[in-house]
Amino acid sequence: MNLEEVAHRARVSTATVSRVLNNKNVVRGSTRDRVMKAIADLNYHPNLHARSLAAGRSHTFGIIVSNLENPFFYDIVNKVEAEAHNRGYEVVVANTDYRPDQLLKSIRLMAGRRVAGLAALVSEIQPDIIEELSSANFPVVLWDVSTDHQNLTNVRLNYRKSMEKLAGYLHMLGHSKRIAWLGHHVEFTPLSDRRDALIDAFQLLAPNSEVRTFTGRDTLEGGWQTTREMLSSAFEPTAVVCANDFMAIGVLRALREEGIAVPQHVSVTGLDNIKFSQFCNPTLTTVHVPRDRIGHIVFEKLFSGSETPACHGSEFVIDPDLVIRESTGPARL
């Protein structure tokens, strides 16, 4: 089932069928109708591979994320996909599980697919990968990278401000001695930057405070597991600041299992403001990160960059808002 059959049935050439399919308005109305009818009659659907091979471009964007299980990433992908569909584009998603080798494989795959644009929203990105991406001939959007390379767009969270707001609020509640930072993969720069921002913020507010780091996987179980490790250490924090909401929910669970009341005994904060953070018990104090806006920006850059190749790099900084809910309260002395 191919163009030729359709062309034959409509008594035109394949070129004309192609023109009809691509909405080139150079085809006469009556011819167009004949072609449309043939397409419908034969229940024809174009071979997308042939299409993008011949056209030299595809109507597909690629998005690579670190952990699609975490609703934070899912929400962004979802938004990008919605906007892409509105404009007749498709989106192909890849998940790296925070593995640099998987990231590389995914990038290669996307390149092999000749995507019209690529968003790599991952923390595990390395300088050499950035280098490779910067020479791609399609727009590229990155997340939270510090390098301000040419013709790459970077979207990042103002984590310094996030941590200042969070620290300021916790300090106001009396948390000024022992704070736990509960994160994942500190070896990746963007993530350790977040932690450092928290430490700096507390250093300024309460020079005697200690921020201790605990790490686990970016999953519910990761938060749970890490909390258990924390509890079995000598360190007894009055507040646990989590790298994201997803892990924080695991933290809440572990604390409840141990009979540690939140926020009466320990305060817990998240980061992202995923939907679940309003649905857990207690609800989670967190920092709102607008995934819709991020998704919108990502799409816009991919789209405009792929339409007009004069794609110049730029940076978008997302400003956070503190969302106070039930999981934080006055520090127990």
Next chain:
Amino acid sequence: MNLEEVAHRARVSTATVSRVLNNKNVVRGSTRDRVMKAIADLNYHPNLHARSLAAGRSHTFGIIVSNLENPFFYDIVNKVEAEAHNRGYEVVVANTDYRPDQLLKSIRLMAGRRVAGLAALVSEIQPDIIEELSSANFPVVLWDVSTDHQNLTNVRLNYRKSMEKLAGYLHMLGHSKRIAWLGHHVEFTPLSDRRDALIDAFQLLAPNSEVRTFTGRDTLEGGWQTTREMLSSAFEPTAVVCANDFMAIGVLRALREEGIAVPQHVSVTGLDNIKFSQFCNPTLTTVHVPRDRIGHIVFEKLFSGSETPACHGSEFVIDPDLVIRESTGPARL
């Protein structure tokens, strides 16, 4: 950057390069090495479109799901993807949001991509779509469809048994008068079948019982919203049976907001046993649906079907297990 450049650099023909790339072991070792080196030197990556166009097949499976936001679907997709990667296949995912038109578009898109196999794990599937899929020339796996068509594989949950177990347990706890069924999209056959199974089960156990239906969207907010509607109706159930865990978590939240204690005032059950159901508060009594096993079956059928075209339809029935947690308790009289 194409085969020809690589071939030129390695001083061989494109055919030989292609043979190296496809691991045909007909190339002499020394030639192979030369080609490999050229590939590495040029940082060459094959154009996947050209590849699947020429080969007439792709190493990509398609999966279409109703709601990727719901971890139930995500878990299955994740499993299929993992197995596919192990075998050198890729997976492209599409989300329908329970919209039949979107399902049709996605199927067409997958057909256009000439996928090696397609899993349509959606509730909103219609007979005409099944008809269309049954004539596809690649293996197709469906979820929960009743039609037992040729050369389609069907995986389904034994919802009758699920509901019997759930109803039996609730009845044992004294829930035998007013039960709420909280679901979504009852207009779709597979979903209304579930509800009917529950009604039948209760009818058998307690002929005087009333099972009333409430519906909303398959989201956290959907569960929340529907619960509010239920609460503002005159019906006061002693147990709320939810179509899935995802919605049930929204239910728990709504009840807590209204000061209705679970399980003291009302019992709540879910279905699926997603991770979150162990991390919410109270933890959720539910029915375990093994996504790993489903994903494994789906992959196996897609894979074996695409390798050996003698793909005959078959049915896999998943047997459920009751998982008792905190959200259920004795009925309040």
Next chain:
DNA sequence: CGTAAAATTGCAAGCGGTTACAGCGAACAC
């Protein structure tokens, strides 16, 4: 009605691979 301009349509050359088939040495048997 003739003719130039404009609107359609067809031809055919790719796009970047795969693969059937042919070609070509070298190894082997006689």
Next chain:
DNA sequence: GTGTTCGCTGTAACCGCTTGCAATTTTACG
């Protein structure tokens, strides 16, 4: 030494679609 076989490599015909360019038909207009 010659005919065969075998192992490897090259040639070229696709795969299904897009698109520049040429050819053809319409339309506009004097």
